[in-house]
Amino acid sequence: MTKTRVPAVEGWFTSDPDRPALLGQRCAACGTYVFPPRDRSWCPNPGCAGRQLDEVELSRRGTVWSYTDARYQPPLPYVVPGAEHRPFALAAVELAAEGLVVMGQVVPGVSVDDLAVGAPVELVVDTLYEDDEHTYLVWKWAPVAGGGGA
């Protein structure tokens, strides 16, 4: 029996296997971006009276603003994927076009030794955790082959 693949959070990313993307919002008036998407429609820019935020896909590639890892098991509501905690890396990634830094886990198998500030990464959708019926998906960052990592 195959498990149903569902996003771990609704409406924050697309999971098209070929072209996954974060879903942000863009102010129709001033052009600023918002991530995560909000359920309200006013612009967060105090210099803008815009009241319409349009859904947009964010850039799939960015550069590492900074990075770290989780050596110890984070507390609930984090759910450990698999039998026991295995350290994973996290990165804050700068998206140049949107002027945003977005956090995410880094794909398994990549350690902090493989990362550097400024290194190029791209967005993938991967398993966050599973239960008996579902595979819960989340966005993660993956180093780009030939990029700045070690």
Place this chain on the structure above:
Amino acid sequence: MTKTRVPAVEGWFTSDPDRPALLGQRCAACGTYVFPPRDRSWCPNPGCAGRQLDEVELSRRGTVWSYTDARYQPPLPYVVPGAEHRPFALAAVELAAEGLVVMGQVVPGVSVDDLAVGAPVELVVDTLYEDDEHTYLVWKWAPVAGGGGA
């Protein structure tokens, strides 16, 4: 198998079947009373610098300051005793010697029609709720035979 009888809260009352009593505290310096007992030792009277509260049994009899009932099932963490909610009365009872009004459920079978402001009541210990292994006990107020109730 008989269930173990345990107080639903620690240290607020004695459950001697012949002489149950609320356990309060009395300031050794000014003589004021405290109920429920606190885990700190300073006196709540701002005019008193006392730092010693002695455990005392409160008066077992008092008079009704006011009363009401619970027609609907209270929400959690209230636990319904038995299969379904049955309305119960509550009373706030004035203890003359201590200068205190203390709330409590009224024993089952007594309704608001049996109560009146000023009516004499006395303390009993009764079942609050049960689980598979325990009977949880709490203090309740019972009208005194021949008292002011209807």
Place this chain on the structure above:
Amino acid sequence: MRGRDDVVVLGVGMHPWGKWGRNFVEYGVAAATDALGDAGLDWGDVQFVSGADTMRNGYPGYVAGATFAQALGWTGVPVASSYAACASGATAMEVARTRILAGLCDVALVVGADTTPKGFLAPTSGERPDDPDWLRFRLLGATNPTYFALYARRRMDLYGATDADFARVKVKNARHGLNNANARYRKEVTESEVLASPMVADPLRLLEICATSDGGAAVVLASAAFARRHTTEPVRVAAISTATPTYPNAVIEMPNFATDSWAAAAPPERPFKASIAAAAYDEAGIGPEDLSLAEVYDLSAALELDWYEDIGLCKPGEAERLLNDGDTTIGGRVPVNPSGGLSCFGEAVPAQAIAQVCEVTWQLRGRATGRQVEGARVGITANQGLFGHGSSVLLAR
């Protein structure tokens, strides 16, 4: 009183009360935008944000001042976030008012909003035997209406209040709120309909107990000097009281199990609930005889009668007569809850005390369409929250 410059209500705004089920931030921002518009100001003019917290909406609710500032767009403005149960909104106003009086800013925005669950207000989950607000449910099954009912029953046994008196409070408030666009319940009820509604906590019936609502309210406060350049109809904040009890408090208070003891010290001459408005009158040098209207916290219909006495409209035991003579109905001597009160709104905790101020402001400006108290010049708000939080705001024009 101290000869210092006044603080003025420059703008008020609300998001209608209801059971909308949306994020509380939305209501707060709508109310804030409304209040800023009413004041003729932009968000960028605000120099201080004072939020009234909600404990029901996670971290954003705990830091309401920052949450609303971020939602309106970070401008670097200093913020504060206050919690005082039902008195939260008034405490947040007082924090803002003092900042203006201190000369640290000229314009402050006060915001409170809530999204509430259905049914009885209940404590959050988990075992918390150290928390009296948890224990009273576990050990007594004592909901909020339990406490209101104790006061109501005592009025009946001591003063001869009747079921019908309580029902008539509800009838009056339902009529008052009929045309209030911000009220959730806008429907007349008859005395017999109230008395036919199910008993919840004897002697209080379902239609006599206030519901929980979603809603948002905001007030723009300004220094008098600033206000003079922006309005010709200033409403002056004559006083704000944020009083606590004086030991021993001999009245049982939600969520307590017992009163303080009066074995060693006599209860204060003025009980806690009566001391709340008294502190505001003292600060302002205004008395109950000067009032044009009052907005009081009618968590139950019977509690409104207690407030008549506690804000000094009449002596203890005379509230029923005041009600039945029509003195507290619009058109009477001193209308109480012309907005419709909690009876028509339902309670949105952090917004409610601010909403009371919005109503008094509209009344003093002569803009309370469909419920106007003619010639209103002075109004008071009063409420009381768990854990000894009394609040009262006195406004004048």
Place this chain on the structure above:
Amino acid sequence: MRGRDDVVVLGVGMHPWGKWGRNFVEYGVAAATDALGDAGLDWGDVQFVSGADTMRNGYPGYVAGATFAQALGWTGVPVASSYAACASGATAMEVARTRILAGLCDVALVVGADTTPKGFLAPTSGERPDDPDWLRFRLLGATNPTYFALYARRRMDLYGATDADFARVKVKNARHGLNNANARYRKEVTESEVLASPMVADPLRLLEICATSDGGAAVVLASAAFARRHTTEPVRVAAISTATPTYPNAVIEMPNFATDSWAAAAPPERPFKASIAAAAYDEAGIGPEDLSLAEVYDLSAALELDWYEDIGLCKPGEAERLLNDGDTTIGGRVPVNPSGGLSCFGEAVPAQAIAQVCEVTWQLRGRATGRQVEGARVGITANQGLFGHGSSVLLAR
């Protein structure tokens, strides 16, 4: 700056930090009693109580002002309760200071206390997908050290900071706090011990991340006129900053998933963290060159280095040199965290910003036995809490 009368720290007090596991009210009352004793005042002299809330201790924690007032004995005193995450204590101080500046009272008591759980700070139970502080754990497994580590790693990659630099911050602070009776950890550590401790969130190690502690701190504030009659060594509150970010905040902040966007508006010249102390300097007309010492929020050893730059002790990228030159060690140019900092205390959230003020006060009075900064005349505190809460208190004698 505005020519108004000063507010003065008249008394300070603490309950020692530790893992005592008792009710937080006990720590708060102990600290308050201590501070009142230090001020030479009785509880009955207090005219306002300003509590810093704790979200971990049920209803009493949400209404800290009322909780402490009740525990000390209800006197009818007005109260307020503030929450601003790690900046709660400073916000509570600011609420009290403004009340004095406004002329509404002469003596105010500020109290914060906490009882904390073991281990990582984690959100309370339940499903709360609307709360970013819940979601960051669920979706990212991002604990508090995650965010501190991002800043630390960036220092390394941008400025060439090393593991050893971070370890030396810890070594310095451990030495500073060695004789501080209120500190929880009083033990010297060597650089190699720090570097041998387990990595938690690369590049931060266990000994470089602050623990969570139980503790309580209190401050008695008074008007200068009142203080003149009660002390000959007044410590003046020169300024308090309770700043929020200016849009767009281009630095990722706990517990957020992303920064604001700078696509439409340029980030402010002064990033949020640098704007916090700047607002205090601006209010007081005092600059970083006037400082004798600083207490900064070293949630991690690396974060202390960020603060050197953010409070203006040096330019960005120069903090490691300042540290390694001994400038920030007691005996150096401007000692930082002479108390031992969070490194020796562990964080007791609502008490911590108040504890910083206690330490600066003792330093300015020349009473910081075993850790005295000689001739201290001006000191600053700085911290930053979740959701855009910056705070800084500037004290002078």
